[in-house]
Amino acid sequence: WPFAELPVELWQRLAWRGQWLSVETKLANKGNLPLVLNRALLLGGQVRSVSDEPSSVRLLYEGGYSAWVRPVAALLQEGTGPSGPAEAAFLALGEGRAEGAGVLSQMASVLYAPAEAKAFLAGFTSYRRWLGQVHWSLAAERGVASWGVGFDGGDLEILPGEELALESFVLATAQDPWRLWEGYIDLVAQANGLTALPRPPVSWCSWYPHRLGVSEEKVLANAAVAAARLRELGLSVIEVDLGWEKGYLPSSYEENEQFPHGLAWLAERLREYGFKLGAWKAPYTVSEFDPICREHPEWLLRGPDGKPQPLGEWFWIPHGQTYALDLTHPGAQAYLRERIRSLAQRGVRYLKTDFIGAASAPSARGRHNRRMVAGGGIEAARLGSAIIAEEMRRADPEALLLNCNPYEPAGLGHYNLLYTCNDTGNTGFVGWQHLREVYTTVAVHLPKNGRWGIIQPSCLCVGLPGTLEEARVRATATFLSGGQVDISDDLGALPEDRWQVLLSTLPPLGRSARPVDLFEPLPVRSLGYEALCRGEEDALGAGQPKEGPRIWHLPVEHEAERWDLVALFEFDLPAAKLPLITWFQVPLERLGLDAASRHWAYEFWSGQFLGEVPRPRLPEGAYRHPGDAATLVLPGKEGCLEVAFFGPAVKLLVLRPVRPHPWPVGTSFHQSGGAELRNVRWDEASRTLSGQLCRPAGQVGTITVASPIGLEAEASVAGRIVPVRAVAGGALAFDVVTEGPETAWQVRWR
Numbered sequence: 095w096p097f098a099e100l101p102v103e104l105w106q107r108l109a110w111r112g113q114w115l116s117v118e119t120k121l122a123n124k125g126n127l128p129l130v131l132n133r134a135l136l137l138g139g140q141v142r143s144v145s146d147e148p149s150s151v152r153l154l155y156e157g158g159y160s161a162w163v164r165p166v167a168a169l170l171q172e173g174t175g176p177s178g179p180a181e182a183a184f185l186a187l188g189e190g191r192a193e194g195a196g197v198l199s200q201m202a203s204v205l206y207a208p209a210e211a212k213a214f215l216a217g218f219t220s221y222r223r224w225l226g227q228v229h230w231s232l233a234a235e236r237g238v239a240s241w242g243v244g245f246d247g248g249d250l251e252i253l254p255g256e257e258l259a260l261e262s263f264v265l266a267t268a269q270d271p272w273r274l275w276e277g278y279i280d281l282v283a284q285a286n287g288l289t290a291l292p293r294p295p296v297s298w299c300s301w302y303p304h305r306l307g308v309s310e311e312k313v314l315a316n317a318a319v320a321a322a323r324l325r326e327l328g329l330s331v332i333e334v335d336l337g338w339e340k341g342y343l344p345s346s347y348e349e350n351e352q353f354p355h356g357l358a359w360l361a362e363r364l365r366e367y368g369f370k371l372g373a374w375k376a377p378y379t380v381s382e383f384d385p386i387c388r389e390h391p392e393w394l395l396r397g398p399d400g401k402p403q404p405l406g407e408w409f410w411i412p413h414g415q416t417y418a419l420d421l422t423h424p425g426a427q428a429y430l431r432e433r434i435r436s437l438a439q440r441g442v443r444y445l446k447t448d449f450i451g452a453a454s455a456p457s458a459r460g461r462h463n464r465r466m467v468a469g470g471g472i473e474a475a476r477l478g479s480a481i482i483a484e485e486m487r488r489a490d491p492e493a494l495l496l497n498c499n500p501y502e503p504a505g506l507g508h509y510n511l512l513y514t515c516n517d518t519g520n521t522g523f524v525g526w527q528h529l530r531e532v533y534t535t536v537a538v539h540l541p542k543n544g545r546w547g548i549i550q551p552s553c554l555c556v557g558l559p560g561t562l563e564e565a566r567v568r569a570t571a572t573f574l575s576g577g578q579v580d581i582s583d584d585l586g587a588l589p590e591d592r593w594q595v596l597l598s599t600l601p602p603l604g605r606s607a608r609p610v611d612l613f614e615p616l617p618v619r620s621l622g623y624e625a626l627c628r629g630e631e632d633a634l635g636a637g638q639p640k641e642g643p644r645i646w647h648l649p650v651e652h653e654a655e656r657w658d659l660v661a662l663f664e665f666d667l668p669a670a671k672l673p674l675i676t677w678f679q680v681p682l683e684r685l686g687l688d689a690a691s692r693h694w695a696y697e698f699w700s701g702q703f704l705g706e707v708p709r710p711r712l713p714e715g716a717y718r719h720p721g722d723a724a725t726l727v728l729p730g731k732e733g734c735l736e737v738a739f740f741g742p743a744v745k746l747l748v749l750r751p752v753r754p755h756p757w758p759v760g761t762s763f764h765q766s767g768g769a770e771l772r773n774v775r776w777d778e779a780s781r782t783l784s785g786q787l788c789r790p791a792g793q794v795g796t797i798t799v800a801s802p803i804g805l806e807a808e809a810s811v812a813g814r815i816v817p818v819r820a821v822a823g824g825a826l827a828f829d830v831v832t833e834g835p836e837t838a839w840q841v842r843w844r
Contacts, residue, residue, distance in 0.1 A: 101125030106136070113268065114281065116219070119260040123252045131247035134224075134260060138242030141205055141214055152613055153230060153239075154204035154275065154538065155197055158451075158500035159516045160531070161538035163206075163612050164641065166232055166239065169197065196231045201503060202278055203228040205239060206271040206613050213271035213613075216243050217278050219285045220262040221503035223473035224248065225454070246456060248471035251464040271613040276541040283545040290544045291510050294602040295494055296328040296579045297372060297444065301335035302520050302555050303584035306410060308337040309352040310360050312584075319585040321367040323593070326790035326834070327600035329581070331444040331494065332364050333372030342411055344376035344449065345384040347433045361441025372444030372494070373437055377430060378453040378478060381408060382415040386429075393419060393426040395453070395469050396460030403458035403469075418452035421474035422463035431481050438489035445486055448498040450505070453478060475504035483508040496550060496578075510547050511578055514539040518552040518568065521560025526742045529564070530665035533571040534642040537609040543577050544606070551575045553582035554599065556592045563743045565592055566699050569599045570661050570744045573765045574646050576606035597793065598698075598765050603650070607661070609643030610684050618644065618664075621675035621738055626720045640666065645678070647685050652769045658685060658693075658749040659767055664741025675723060680735040682708065689733030691751070694800045696760035697726060698746040698767065703759055703798055703823035706752060708735050754802060756783050756841065759825065762795040763787070771797075772836070784840035791834030798827045799841060806844045812837055 095104040101124040109116050119136050123129050149167040197203075202217025218226025224245040231240040243263050252258060264281065268274040282288070298320055300308040317332050338353050339346040349356050361371035380386050386393060387402070395418040397403035402417045419426050437445065452458075458469035467473035479497075486493040497505035498513040505512075515535040519528065536551040543549045554572045556565035572579055579602050588596070610616075618640050646661040660680070668674040682689045695704035709729040712718070722728060723738045726745070730736035739745055748760045748767035755776045764770045774785035783799065798821060801807065809818045809828040818841070821827045830837060 100129070102129065111264075113277070114264040114266050116262065116264050118262050120257055121252070121260055122257040123254055126254050128254065129252045131250040131252055131258070133244065134247050135242050135244040136260065136263065138240065141239045141241060150209055151205065151207045151239075153197060153232075154206070154271070154613075155199045156202060156538060157200055158502055159514075159535065161535040162531075162642075163204075163538070166205075170232055196229055199228045199230070200501070201226050201228075203230065203241075204271050204275055205230070205241075208614050211269045213268050213274050215266045215268075215274050215278055216241060216263065217282075218243070218261050218263045219282050221286075221472060221476075221506065222259070222261065223250070223467045224261050224471045225501055225503060226261045226263060246470040248467035248469065248473075249459050249464070250467050250471070272608065279541045279545050286507060288507055288546050290546070291548050293604050294548045294576065294578045295330055295444075295511070296324070296600060296602065297331035297333050297581065298324075298329060298585070299333045299335055299372075299446075299553050299580050299582040300337065301374075302553055302582040303557075303587075304337065305335075306337040306342055308334060310355060313360065314363055316585045317364055317367045317369060320369070323585070323597070324581070324600065325368050327597065328579075328602070329600070330368075330370060331372045332367075332369045333374065333444055333446060333580075334360070335374040335446070336410065336448075338373070341383060343381045343384055344408065344416070345380040345386065347375070347436055357437070357440040357442065361443075365441075370443040371441050372446065373442045374446045374448060375437070376449040376452075377434065377447055377482065378419045378421070378475070379405075379449045380417045380419055381412075382417070383412060387417065390425060390429075392462065393423050393429065395420045395455070395458035397458060398460070400460060403455070403460070405452055405455055405458065416452070418455055418458050418469070419478070420461045420468060421453055421478045422461045422466040422468050424462075426462075427477070427481060430478060431485055434482050434485040435488075438486050438493070442486075443490050443492075444494040444496070445482065446496040446498060447482060450475065450478070450497075450499045451501050454501050454504060472501055472504040475499070475501065476508070479505045479508035497547070506546055512539075512542065512547040512549050513552070514542075514549045514577075515552050518555060521555050521557060521564050521568070523559075526665045526667060529567060530642045530663075533663070536571060536575055537612055537643045537646070540575060540606040540609065543575065544604070549575060549577035549606075550580055551577060553580045554596075555582050556595045557583040557588050558592075562591055562595070565595045567663060567665075567742065567744045569595045570746050570765065571646075571663070573599045573603065574607035574648055574659065574661055576602065576604055576648075578602070594762070598763060603648075603766050603769065605648060605650075607646040607648035607659070610645040610647050610680070611639075612643040615639035615641075616645065616678070616680060616684070619677040619679065621677055621720075621723060623674075623720060626718055626722070629717050629719060645680060645684075649686070650766055650769060652766075653772070653774075655750075655768075655774075657751075657767055658687065659765075660685060660735070660747040660749060662737055662739075662745045662747070664739070664743055667742060668740070674740060675738050676741050677728075677738045678736065679731060680737070682733050682735060685735075687749075693749040694752055694757075694759050695727055696748040696750075696767070696798060698748060698760060698762075698765055699744070700726075701760075701762055701796060701798060701821075701827075702726060703800065703821060703825035704747075705823040707749070708733065753800075756799050756801040756803060756807075756843070758783075758785070759798050759800045761787070761797045763789055763793065781843040782840055784838070786836040786838050787830055787832060788836050789832045789834060791832055793832045793834075794829065796827050796829050797839065798825050800825050801843075803843055807841050808844070809839065809841045811839045
């Protein structure tokens with residue numbers, strides 16, 4: 095592509111690689127003077143839907159800590175469109191915004207038309223120097239959207255005769271948008287040699303229970319409780335978040351008076367408990383109160399006026415303006431290396447690097463080396479990530495590094511842990527809408543788990559002052575993410591009902607669920623109280639899709655058995671007037687199950703056995719009334735799982751194929767629905783069901799067994815007879831006190 099106004103040539107090589115149209119791009123300066131790459135638009139076009147239902151077209155947006163799939167019609171209504179042509183929109187990329195009211199997605203985006211079963215993806219497969227972006231200009235006219243792929247060039251200097259390799263991208267279409275999204279994430283992993291840890295770590299973080307009040311006494315008090323109750327379930331790291339630094343400065347590496355013995359001493363004490371020390375740092379963010387600002391202003395990214403570019407006031411004390419480290423400067427690089435090395439030498443083996451998006455801030459473009467991309471791009475930030483990884487792994491090759499960066503590709507390949515969403519916040523304070531937005535973002539990121547690294551869905555808080563239902567919602571989403579569990583409660587003050595929630599989340603399963611309704615929402619209806627009381631047929635309110643995925647599905651394979659976990663989330667507060675009860679109608683085929691199949695259902699959080707599902711539809715004219723809802727799973731449409739409950743809340747269903755003989759349907763020990771049970775056997779001759787429960791000693795819980803042959807049975811645990819009781823749904827249950835690490839149990843029918 096020659097340019098008439100500039101001595102520039104753009105070369106693009108297109109190749110089909112399976113379903114992917116791969117595009118490689120080179121840019122050459124053919125002139126005698128240096129040029130500056132300010133913005134790049136590599137390709138653009140239009141997607142035109144021929145659907146009779148253009149209002150159902152949905153767009154996937156990936157913005158790092160914020161991600162969603164939403165109807166284009168809703169975006170237009172909210173003023174997110176229309177905007178001008180994609181070319182005009184990209185003129186504003188240097189300021190990190192979209193021209194007009196378009197949508198600017200990071201790395202990739204998907205447009206999906208459910209009525210046509212067609213999805214279109216545009217996405218970058220490389221991230222060497224720049225952060226690829228997909229821009230959408232949403233047209234008000236029916237079913238039209240303009241798109242473009244490009245990036246902020248970061249004002250990179252291009253010398254005469256120089257040839258640049260720009261970022262690579264792919265285009266693809268498919269019928270299934272989720273598989274397309276997964277396939278893209280696989281492609282990026284393969285193209286860049288990304289790998290993941292074999293299992294997710296479990297950590298404790300001081301931030302939410304203590305914030306700036308953290309001290310070595312409080313850390314060790316929590317470590318003592320964690321050693322007794324959590325270490326054997328996988329907890330390996332105790333992380334000291336913001337609050338340990340002198341002056342509480344994000345750029346300080348010196349301990350304050352709350353840690354009088356220092357981090358090295360604390361690391362040794364934690365080793366005695368069997369834990370590694372973790373620490374929080376904002377390594378690219380420099381406070382105005384830091385001596386660096388006075389002594390080395392040349393180490394900071396600059397604005398158009400040549401002075402250090404302010405990036406905003408620090409939220410916490412001592413407040414003050416913040417600046418970004420210029421990672422193109424050798425002095426700043428040496429400073430970063432020395433500081434990170436000092437942490438590793440003091441025993442830090444888990445490093446949470448936060449606020450590191452500052453090094454890529456589009457407004458801070460002035461830097462020492464104009465031949466390297468800093469503000470507006472990710473090249474310098476990737477160099478910083480490499481320095482951090484080298485120094486941490488020099489001390490410990492298995493060091494854990496958490497990438498808290500809204501520009502995620504800046505750390506890919508260097509970090510093994512990926513922060514995926516905005517902070518979850520303390521329970522009881524942040525509200526249900528915030529949790530819906532947080533876990534919607536996590537849902538979009540789920541395919542990255544185990545491919546780009548191990549994801550962390552922010553901290554897991556389950557304690558007071560929030561409700562028990564909020565704790566369960568947070569724990570279920572964390573568990574089904576399959577990623578790192580980062581506990582952030584004061585363990586010494588955690589009530590026992592919250593301990594049950596926390597313990598059931600550990601150890602992580604390591605496999606991620608699929609958000610069933612992310613691209614194709616299912617109507618969520620309401621039960622009408624008065625209509626049910628009158629026995630009317632229209633007791634169900636009109637179904638309307640709700641924003642945010644509400645249905646997460648995870649198949650579990652364990653030993654020779656397979657079952658399904660289905661989580662139903664209700665984030666919305668009840669309306670001011672009736673109806674109040676949420677009604678989910680989930681076709682079994684959307685869960686990958688045969689519509690004619692029969693399953694035993696068990697709800698984990700209540701321990702309620704629900705019998706066989708789906709329930710057959712009631713006969714014509716059968717009397718309905720509000721008491722029907724007490725069974726949780728209701729009769730309904732053939733081939734559908736129908737569940738009604740009062741929210742905000744979550745229900746975690748365990749679905750197992752029906753068997754002709756007794757079999758465990760769930761336990762209260764672990765959200766997996768039974769991965770903690772080993773060697774489960776049914777012996778027909780002796781009419782005995784037996785197995786081992788693998789949990790640490792001293793845990794108390796229940797095993798529930800479906801029994802199609804009756805309830806006349808006798809149970810024993812570790813060779814001792816225990817009571818058996820009849821429970822909901824015609825099942826039986828017995829309690830277990832674990833003797834660890836394996837506790838034998840059996841049930842014999844008379």
